[in-house]
Amino acid sequence: DSGVTQTPKHLITATGQRVTLRCSPRSGDLSVYWYQQSLDQGLQFLIQYYNGEERAKGNILERFSAQQFPDLHSELNLSSLELGDSALYFCASSEQGALTDTQYFGPGTRLTVL
Amino acid sequence: AQSVSQHNHHVILSEAASLELGCNYSYGGTVNLFWYVQYPGQHLQLLLKYFSGDPLVKGIKGFEAEFIKSKFSFNLRKPSVQWSDTAEYFCAVISDSWGKLQFGAGTQVVVTP
Numbered sequence: 061d062s063g064v065t066q067t068p069k070h071l072i073t074a075t076g077q078r079v080t081l082r083c084s085p086r087s088g089d090l091s092v093y094w095y096q097q098s099l100d101q102g103l104q105f106l107i108q109y110y111n112g113e114e115r116a117k118g119n120i121l122e123r124f125s126a127q128q129f130p131d132l133h134s135e136l137n138l139s140s141l142e143l144g145d146s147a148l149y150f151c152a153s154s155e156q157g158a159l160t161d162t163q164y165f166g167p168g169t170r171l172t173v174l
Numbered sequence: 175a176q177s178v179s180q181h182n183h184h185v186i187l188s189e190a191a192s193l194e195l196g197c198n199y200s201y202g203g204t205v206n207l208f209w210y211v212q213y214p215g216q217h218l219q220l221l222l223k224y225f226s227g228d229p230l231v232k233g234i235k236g237f238e239a240e241f242i243k244s245k246f247s248f249n250l251r252k253p254s255v256q257w258s259d260t261a262e263y264f265c266a267v268i269s270d271s272w273g274k275l276q277f278g279a280g281t282q283v284v285v286t287p
Contacts, residue, residue: 062217062219102277102278102279103264103277103280104277105274105275105276108274116274152218159206160206162208162220162223165217166217167216167217
């Protein structure tokens with residue numbers, strides 16, 4: 061158990077819908093990261109937050125958005141869902157969001173878009 | 175373009191065999207290197223990491239990796255694998271010029287009894 065929690069574990073929805081994925085970082089960690097894992101794209105970095113502020117952005121679609129709240133939990137919002145958005149979405153956290161920090165990964169949310 | 179390459183997508187070997195997984199990266203500047211493992215149905219876990227110092231790094235569960243700067247490589251090794259090492263292994267790199275953790279495509283390792 062990494063100490064990072066994600067809800068829900070599984071999500072099945074239809075195209076065009078909007079979903080919200082939730083992540084709680086390890087106690088004391090200030091930085092949260094979101095990743096997408098799919099068969100064709102592998103593990104892709106989406107976005108990073110540090111203490112409520114966006115720090116780095118990766119291959120995140122405009123239909124996707126995220127935020128980190130004052131209690132440090134984070135939400136990833138996916139809208140206008142397409143079949144290709146079906147993937148495993150991981151959240152990770154680290155102490156300070158520094159390059160040398162170890163990122164601790166959560167169990168992931170498996171999103172299926174039908 | 176900045177990238178991380180893992181040479182093998184699938185590796186099948188018997189228990190007690192030695193394992194070596196290749197990882198090459200193409201980044202400028204200072205790099206920090208990681209190997210993560212994902213056991214079936216579980217989350218990614220850190221096996222080992224390299225930031226600086228001794229280029230031979232020892233991690234958990236008997237794994238080690240060697241950073242060879244001239245070859246832009248960070249290969250993972252284990253002298254004698256067990257059935258419980260069946261998992262997917264990911265090499266990851268973060269550089270000061272890129273600032274984001276970039277993963278390789280992963281290598282699925284199956285250890286047969």
